[in-house]
Amino acid sequence: MTLGLLLSGASGTVGQALIDVVAVDPDYTIVGTATSERFFEPDLDADVVVDFSHPRLLERSLDYALRHRIPLVTGTTGLDGLLSERLAEAARSIPICHAANFSVGVNLLLRLAAQAARLLGEDYDIEIAEIHHRRKIDAPSGTALALGRAVAAARGLSAGDSLIHDRTRHRIPRSRQEIGMGVLRGGDVAGEHTVYFLGDGERVELSHRATDRQIFARGALLAASRVIDRGPGMVDFSELVLGEV
Known part of the structure; x- marks a missing residue:
């Protein structure tokens, strides 16, 4: 049919x-x-x-x-x-x-990021960065926000309180409860998302890059x-x- x-x-x-x-x-x-x-x-x-x-x-x-x-x-x-x-x-x-993203790979990333957040715990700070083409209007992307909600929930945090979009107004060290959101726009990038788990002496990065x-x-x-x-x-x-x- x-x-x-x-x-x-x-x-x-x-x-x-x-x-x-x-x-x-x-x-x-x-x-x-x-x-x-x-x-x-x-x-x-x-x-x-x-x-x-x-x-x-x-x-x-x-x-x-x-x-x-x-x-x-x-x-x-x-x-x-x-x-x-x-x-x-x-x-x-x-x-x-x-869905914020209809890529099978991104949906796998959502699951892996949540699992990593649970397993690594508060000893690893979480930051999320995304890149899209110059014409994209909303920022952060819906996928980045979905990743933020997923890792926040895995840590038992409220996404509304923990997702940080602007650090320019508060000159204080980050807290363990923060999840930073970084945004880049330019060129014809179809979409890139990386979740960083930053510990002392090492970091883990989970990334997805769309090329088509x-x-x-x-x-x-x-x-x-x-x-x-x-x-x-x-x-x-x-x-x-x-x-x-």
Whole structure:
């Protein structure tokens, strides 16, 4: 069976990668696209909405998925609390897979970083650094924030209190509870994330480097093919591709 996709964010970098991947994969077809300038036709026959856009367009795509009772797969980041709550509420009616990153490797990194944080303990300070292309708007990236939340939870810390984005205003030594977040922007970098565990006399680095945005497209297609078999609820991408912990 060919899976019919509605692609929201078709003009973006991941949207373009999805178009390229689907063009050579007979298991998928794009039946409609949406951008900031032009939205989906009212009643397209599709199996799933795939969204890699921005929060305002995601809101419209979510409404469309709800109205037609079809699943939503979204990698849009930079959501505020209200939109996150709307996704959770909508998941009572349809399956929704929302992930900061649809790379299988990044989702493995999330698990490994949390495990390292638990095993190494407070003797190792944690810092997270990420690099993306010059056009990326949100900072830190959604993936960096997900890594921060994962290692904070593994240490029994509140991400809201422990993630530090600016050290320029407070000239004091770092505490053991801090998790520093570093951001670089430039060039055409698809995405790099490194979690540093810094001890006395040694450090451990866990890194992921994306060299082709098609990895995100392939991950999103994998999610779309599997989420259609799920009932209503929030579906964890990591569990979809790596299994339960």
